[in-house]
Amino acid sequence: MADSKFSGTSSYIATDDLTMAVNAAVTLERPILVKGEPGTGKTQLAIEVAKSLGRPLHEWHIKSTTKAQQGLYEYDAVARLRDSQLGDDRVHNIGNYIVRGKVWEAFESEEQPVLLIDEIDKADIEFPNDLLRELDRMEFYVYETKQLIKARHRPIIVITSNNEKELPDAFLRRCFFHYIKFPDKETMAEIVDVHYPDLKKDLLREALEAFYKVRDVRGLKKKPSTSELLDWIKLLLAEDIPPEVLRGGDSRNAIPPLYGALLKNEQDVHLFEQLVFLDRRTNPQ
């Protein structure tokens, strides 16, 4: 495994600590749990890991109704019942009605795959506990056909969480953990550069200034994140807004143009406008 180390890709900037966490997970073949503010590229990480290591990617997106069993397999009893009514021959083999889940697919993969379990915190509170053995031993049992399914290659498992529910300790102990913290200005400049390579230096600088200023406003319900910044820059480019407008002379008195891309919550927009207003009144030019 020593030859395949993850170190970011041409479209994804990974910090040193993130690289270390991913490589530890790859080397020891344990799952990695990634947390962080929404929009900091948690899901993207799995896609990029698969891309950079040249591995197939299996994605399992979790919803509030998802059960752990669905990731392994489901027994389609209704189809079997119907077939028995129609006198179909398939009915004699129960294996015909076992529908494979994402985890099973990943276990069967010819080469070591990357398995993304996205937003694990959306599921029921017991969900992670139900996957302990599967993630630990990388095997599970199909009761209907009395088969033991073992992973051919232990998949690289990337699990993301938005912290909506707390995960059980037993589950956490089996994972490596990384918290993607919000990128600092230098890293952010690299990230933007990767996405918009031709961006003018001064526009980038002014945009980042304005962006971090908005993020610094205390009391925002939803702080703008990397993905919002990228959208915003796209808009700025589309509207061809010159950097001077972003600076707006005395930087404090201007609301950045197109700020609807950054603030997605009307209370936030309201708070922001009030602050700017307050500021203008107490600090006349």
Place this chain on the structure above:
Amino acid sequence: MLIPFFYMLREGGMKTSIIELLTLLEAMKKGLAGQSVDDFYYLARTSLVKDEAQLDRFDRIFGAYFKGIDDSLTDLMQEIPEDWLRHQAELMLSEEEREQIEALGGFDALMKALQERLEEQDKRHEGGNRWIGTAGTSPFGAYGYNPEGVRMGQQGSRNRSAVKVWDKRNYRNLDDSIELGTRNIKVALRRLRKFAREGAADQLDLDDTIDKTARNAGLLDIRMVPERHNAVKVLLCLDIGGSMDDHVRICEEMFSAARSEFKHLEYFYFHNFIYESLWKDNRRRHSEKTPTLDIAHKYGSDYKLIFVGDATMSPYEIVYAGGSVEHWNEEPGAVWIKRLLNTYPKAVWLNPEPKQRWDYTPSTKLIQEIMEDRMFPLTIAGLDEAIKALH
């Protein structure tokens, strides 16, 4: 190796387990941390810390251990008072504070004032005082808890990245995430669940279908049932303000856990005690009140009533007309709470104050009597008992 470090982490209040230590050692054996202290730091962090709220505690212990200072671990054990952080978040939100800001000459001036205070505090720390200090009651406590102060001469340690990360204090804010620590509460509340099938029949009832089909001589007879829902209905009344300030965090946790556990959850706020009206929005508590009688009429007696309050007040506030601290109440609070208790036979009072202190406050004993001993401490164990009483 690393065993003293492991014990230091545990003494410092981290929840690191043996499995995690073994994982780290295994990773080191495979040469993952070979090159530099930075790499080792990242590797240790990703294997030993599983909760972002503990990241900065880890940084401190890591720094301390590898510098070789056995600085007071007792300090690491101290929790940072929650209200510092709370106030930080509220700084922009409440009207009063907004007025304060204007009085101080606007946002920038306020920031400057904070900056000055910060520097002042820094000096005091250098003087050798405890770094989690006297600023606990200041609205700017979150700032007072200051990286330079806390570092305690850690600059120039050979582990540069811990210093770097720590100095930036990227992880401090995360501690106030309300969701942290609610898992236990949710598991306790879960016992209150009662599943019932209500609504449209949209799920296949496999057992019944097979049974009916067999009885039907093999001809398919499909049976449907409605989905199961948590049918428990909860009416939550929360004391807010005054003496409850100390308990805001646990109440928020309780509230946040309850909100996600119950589909039928109604909540109201009160101040100290129940009178003729309650409210849903604390910012508009004077303009948008709901008469208590309306609540009792609107929500059926199958609702379970949960009061959350510290029950600490003057006994007058409970037994006398006009006893309320906020307004003139025509009828004593005791009458109102009895009306509610008559409507909702399943009711408990959860008290965030420690149980051993209850006997010293007459009002607590009074309420305990009114509630017929159904007052429980707001701890996981207390919650368990309360849930039992609600069944």
